[in-house]
Amino acid sequence: MADFDDVKQYVLDLQLSIVSEDTDEELVVVEDEDRGIKNLVIDCEDPILIFEQMIMPVPSEPGNMYRRLLQMNRDIVHGAFALDEDGTMVIFRDTLQLENLDLNEMDGTIEALSLALAEFAAELIAFHHQ
Numbered sequence: 001m002a003d004f005d006d007v008k009q010y011v012l013d014l015q016l017s018i019v020s021e022d023t024d025e026e027l028v029v030v031e032d033e034d035r036g037i038k039n040l041v042i043d044c045e046d047p048i049l050i051f052e053q054m055i056m057p058v059p060s061e062p063g064n065m066y067r068r069l070l071q072m073n074r075d076i077v078h079g080a081f082a083l084d085e086d087g088t089m090v091i092f093r094d095t096l097q098l099e100n101l102d103l104n105e106m107d108g109t110i111e112a113l114s115l116a117l118a119e120f121a122a123e124l125i126a127f128h129h130q
Contacts, residue, residue: 001099002098006101007026007101008021010103010106011030011106014106014107016032016110017030029041035110035113035114036114036121037053037110037114037117039053039054040053044098047099048095049095050094051079051094051096052091052092054084055089056090056127056128057089059127059128060130068123069081072120076112076115076116077111078109079093079112079113079116080092080093090124
């Protein structure tokens with residue numbers, strides 16, 4: 001079973017920059033601006049590993065944004081767009097099992113986030129400016 005040290009090594013293997021780390025909470029915050037990853041929180045919460053990145057605030061007039069986010073989720077290979085607990089921020093979120101975690105799974109999540117941001121950037125920016 002993977003642990004926090006394994007996760008940190010995978011982060012380094014994937015050439016992500018560690019922005020901050022809390023060893024007591026077993027979480028790291030990473031970035032790779034070339035791939036659109038900024039302040040991605042990777043949190044070991046045994047038995048799962050949680051990935052969360054803030055995307056944008058929910059606009060005051062969201063229009064059809066919620067419907068469109070659900071449609072976008074259909075095309076995302078790993079993870080999904082979601083709302084934070086308060087319903088005020090759009091986030092990207094994915095969870096993986098620590099028991100069988102390997103580098104390829106973490107890479108899949110990172111690549112899915114990067115691809116989703118690239119593919120849907122124009123629409124997300126448009127929603128942000130509503």
